[in-house]
Amino acid sequence: DDSVSACLITKTDTNPFFVKMREGAAAKAEELGITLNSYAGKVDGDHETQVAAIETCIANGADGILLTASDTSSIVPAVQQARDAGLLVIALDTPLEPIDSADMTFATDNFLAGELIGKWAAATLGDDAANAKIAMLDLAVSQPSVGVLRDQGFMTGFGIDVKDPNRWGDEDDPRIVGHDVTAGNEEGGRRAMENLLAKDPMINVVYTINEPAAAGAYEALKSIGRENDVLIVSVDGGCPGVQNVADGVIGATSQQYPLLMASKGIEAIANWAKDGSKPEATEGKGFFDTGVALVTDQPVDGVDSIDTKEGMDLCWG
Amino acid sequence: MSGPDNYEAASADAANEIASFDTGKKGIVSRFHHALHTTPALVPLIVLLASIAIFGVLLGTRFFSPFALTLILQQVQIVGIVAAAQSLVILTAGIDLSVGAIAVISSVVMGQFSFRYGVPVEVAIVCGLAFGTMIGAVNGWLIAVMKLPPFIVTLGMWQIVLAANFLYSANETIRSQDIAEQAPMLQLMGAKFNVGGAVFTFGVVFMLVLVLVLAYVLKHTAWGRHVYAVGDDPEAAALSGVNVKKTLISVYALAGLICAFAGWALIGRIGSVSPTSGQLLNIESITAVVIGGISLFGGRGSILGTFFGALIVGVFTLGLRLLGADAQWTFLLIGALIIAAVAVDQWIRKVAA
Amino acid sequence: MSGPDNYEAASADAANEIASFDTGKKGIVSRFHHALHTTPALVPLIVLLASIAIFGVLLGTRFFSPFALTLILQQVQIVGIVAAAQSLVILTAGIDLSVGAIAVISSVVMGQFSFRYGVPVEVAIVCGLAFGTMIGAVNGWLIAVMKLPPFIVTLGMWQIVLAANFLYSANETIRSQDIAEQAPMLQLMGAKFNVGGAVFTFGVVFMLVLVLVLAYVLKHTAWGRHVYAVGDDPEAAALSGVNVKKTLISVYALAGLICAFAGWALIGRIGSVSPTSGQLLNIESITAVVIGGISLFGGRGSILGTFFGALIVGVFTLGLRLLGADAQWTFLLIGALIIAAVAVDQWIRKVAA
Amino acid sequence: MEPILKGRGLVKRYGKVTALDHCDFDLMPGEILAVIGDNGAGKSTLIKAMSGAVTPDEGIVELEGQQVRFTSPIDARHAGIETVYQTLAMSPALSIADNMFMGRELRKPGFRGKVLRQLDRKKMEEIAREKLSELGLMTIQNINQAVETLSGGQRQGVAVARAAAFGSKVIILDEPTAALGVKESRRVLELIQDVKSRGIPIILISHNMPHVFEVADRIHVHRLGKRLCVVDPKDHSMSDAVAYMTGATVPDGAHAA
Amino acid sequence: MEPILKGRGLVKRYGKVTALDHCDFDLMPGEILAVIGDNGAGKSTLIKAMSGAVTPDEGIVELEGQQVRFTSPIDARHAGIETVYQTLAMSPALSIADNMFMGRELRKPGFRGKVLRQLDRKKMEEIAREKLSELGLMTIQNINQAVETLSGGQRQGVAVARAAAFGSKVIILDEPTAALGVKESRRVLELIQDVKSRGIPIILISHNMPHVFEVADRIHVHRLGKRLCVVDPKDHSMSDAVAYMTGATVPDGAHAA
């Protein structure tokens, strides 16, 4: 049959980031008259479900797959199987390993996202950056790559030696009070913040994996009355997150554009089905960069940023 | 035609004494043994106090500060409330894997009813509590009337409720600042007060009161005795006059209600209404219950034990973080300490037997 | 001095007949009832066939193709193998939450021994299998000898093993391409062969053989009978001459070994050695076991049932995905279908009773 | 006189096994009816069918001339039928007093009972102790002992004491003295006479012929799932009864129903 | 003559309850020793201590003059002591044959038995059927029935048949006829005589005085956790024994040990 169909496979279906990605893809697919089936892992790191989803897409005769991989290198054989079956596979948000395992990657540079907030935090503190006390609120003990890239990006931006850039927790910079995991939600954010505060109550910079974790950390700080003298930075750029920047809960956040990734991906599959053409990478990079922007109302010299008003216009949910 | 064989008549002037044994070592030790036998929650309490003492020695005032100690209470409040519900269920030889999902969807209902439909916040809270109770009642009905295994029913319900939660809330968080402005009552359980330097929240108080009330109900009311009887041997309970179905349905419904309260307390704790929280509550609550000494086969144990079980995990977690263990090592050590806590428990019981 | 009361002598010429009842409705129905009673795995088999039929009608050849049907086998192979191990444990009235973690760490050991230390791949595989067995034996020792509850032991072990796994592997994946080049035997279980259009892998064959062997062992060897007896009533088993400790330790150790095989099969399935896979294996395997009709209270059920249980979940999952249900709706429906499958099972048993 | 409890055509099948095979049953007001029969004859199944513990596949049960359909032992208890099952039906982990008052707990008077629904433990323990003393079970050292820690005979004593204390219309005893000692058995027999003198009819299942012939007014002989005959202990010897129930002799006029 | 099984100063406490209080015990070769006593006197605890099912707090056990320390019933079984416990010790979900051969299963001959370790079900079922027939338990309709579906008496029959079939040095029976019918009880008594004639000594706990006096060579009277006295059934009447065990009379020369 000649109707075009596409698959969207995300890491989970519980993170608003992926929900918005799916909404963006669905809207674009409807506009172009493409059938879209979407799949997701049950939890972060649920690799098996993603493999099963790829197999289902092949069995279903789809034309292309948009994939945010949980396990970027393990997924490669399954992706290869799909490509061998004539499907276009596009990695969204997270590059595969090696990156050319997919036909194209539409992604944000997570390391860059981290680096932006790191630089901003360092610049905001000025001279105090040398004796800052930093809490690192990460994603999970399994150290998934997004978490590691953002974390290491932040440290690089802040001017901390990251040692092995593939894992967090191996630094010896005394400014790092500690790492704790949050599962990327408010509850985990609050608990992790409390734990680190018990360790050192004088923490004054908080890196968070995403904005819900930041909101949780803020609640913990508020409960001991320190919400106004701690700098919280985060990554994502969801609408509640940007609103929290505007309200002063978060100092700055790096905004990503999942809707853009998704709609670009759908367009690419439509073109592939029509004439077999593949999308091109951004100049100088191995992937199509959908961009990242620092959102803050307190811009600093040397770091490009947009204000929360503009951030609200661009935010994704 | 035939009377009793006359030899039986010889028992007529039977003596009525009972074996009175020279108990030997009297005093403290024997009284302690007796206390252990009559108060099963004593063992987890001992483990708890021992672990507090050890961390206190290792960490000094960093651990023994009012801040750290009340922090533990605040960190365990949600698990503590949910574990109370889980205790009831496990006492009936059941299990409830849907506790976390019920707590979260109840909090989402409270939030969305207030914000999406503009329902007055008090009404929204009542709706959330009712919704949680209803899910619990459905669990109970499937288990008691349809005779399905609790594990499967609540496993299915967990998936259903969690998926419904994400679909209904569209994964959207209601921000703390908005709640504080428009419906502060949702955050009531997070309200703080000071008692001599220590900070308590209403949520913590709710947990403490809940545990005491349930301990009373289980020990001193007919319903409580029936819960134990049903868990002990449902067939014997039915034969001896317990309405097993009614008891089971009421237990699961009450568990649902308590979980809904946990959902309310969750809003107080994290400030916002977030559909992604509470995902580990089922495993955490079961852990607390089992460390607290309630048998997964039902009928044995006390709810105070569960409370101490939850605190033991809380003490370990914070203590290890303060000692500087990193996240992965903490995870590993907590695993080891869970086993160790139960081993110590078993050892104390054995020595005391 | 006193002989037996003579009335008892009247029983001397007692008749020896037994109640032979006019069984009324003979034939197919009654024979079917009888089969249901003697073959507990029949009910999940019926549910399985019914669900295949339904999805077949809904999806036509997209579902009824050799590709799709063998795809189900490939998708359930890991869960199927692990669920076989879980069945053994649950038959003893235990539970093993560490199955997934054991599988993953075994695969990591196989991979790291080959790549990090340059051990020959065959030796590395044996090391991985031995390591899994050892963890299982430790579980068994803690449960049988230290008398700790299985839930807690394996919960703790799960955390310990998982954290150790992350620490040891440094969260690093060994890439499929590297394995194919340097140690292809690690991927052996993923090797495919064709039987009349249907694609099978060695992993699938391993699962099938494993299930059949275990079914034989449980039914036709003394050890198998002891497993049932221990799960049924450990005290009675001990009094009637079963070495309960030895049986329990061997069960957990064997479960560890099977999980290590699952880890090997996992490498075959995903190509690479990834320390983050298999996180849901414990809940998925328990689900398969319970849908397959094995009682969580031990002593009742058959391993074939577990296999059908795993297939039921696999059929539902693939069927719903092919129908295009989105992720949350799939979870919701699978939740509902899990409950429904067990309800149907219960209903068939009731009608047949 | 009409039977107070009547069964007609009762059938119960367990898969291939037939426990009741079109069995009839009559209990007259005020009498002690003994039910005797071989092991596996279906005696326990019969009384379970009469007391709501199993639902018969066919047949009817009448209480005081009214057809009844008990779906659970609770129904039967509410109708005044109290049963000691052969398996005793106790919650092992609970105390003796808890077990005796299961399902009919006493509450404290006043506010604490009505509003707080607090149990009157002291009173329940007192009554339990009293009932056990009546049975001569004072060898129980501690009334708060869990039932699982009792000896076999002590457990049975508790079950009998419970039924005797609460039965109002019919009391059914399935082998109440099987595990009891000589002294305790005698007390149970006295108790049975005592209950009868209060006008309450009793069904007694027992393998102890001297006991049966001592207390029974009529003897229902059960064989192969049905009532073989009913004999009067004054007209028949123990040897006759044993011969009938084991199938050594066929009673006169026993219709092979 | 030396006792084949001997206990000295056995003590077992359960929390506040004292089940054995410095109790002595002797079983002579080839004899049938009856143990009688009130409910809760500690008879079951005594034989559990002798058969490894409980570990006494104090005291020693000797088998054939050698001190032994059984830590589990398996040890005792390996030493040739076979026991029917009052709770019967069966796996409810397993079949009669499975239960009878638990822990000593028969394997098929040849390759299938040695290598595949396959059980010889047919043979086990045959033997089980035979042993049950000896006890007159042919009312069991299906040898593959799960034990939980048996009537109370049938279950007890299976347990007795198991012990009789396998005991080689000592057989201990704790109230083996409590739930049995008249016919089945008689068969058990015959079986006991039969076992004795094979030269194997038996310990019989029973509350049935006529049975005890029929088969016992010596009677151990147990009271309040200790041996009160040992009487010879030829020199004492049943009334004497009952009076001793219930405490109505104190036997001559009973040292208040």
Ligand SMILES: Nc1ncnc2c1ncn2[C@@H]1O[C@H](COP(=O)(O)OP(=O)(O)OP(=O)(O)O)[C@@H](O)[C@H]1O
């Ligand atoms: N739940 C059950 N499932 C299958 N068969 C059963 C069940 N309950 C009883 N039976 C069978 O029904 C028959 C009658 O059992 P029942 O318990 O009524 O006998 P009984 O006369 O009370 O014997 P006893 O004197 O030994 O107690 C027996 O053959 C028994 O095996």
Ligand SMILES: Nc1ncnc2c1ncn2[C@@H]1O[C@H](COP(=O)(O)OP(=O)(O)OP(=O)(O)O)[C@@H](O)[C@H]1O
């Ligand atoms: N596990 C236990 N925990 C606590 N007390 C126990 C336990 N087992 C037995 N007892 C107590 O020990 C005493 C002796 O029990 P035992 O079973 O030996 O009596 P018995 O002489 O066999 O009585 P019966 O004739 O009724 O079987 C009883 O008072 C009983 O309550």
Ligand SMILES: [Mg+2]
């Ligand atoms: Mg019976």
Ligand SMILES: [Mg+2]
């Ligand atoms: Mg006894």
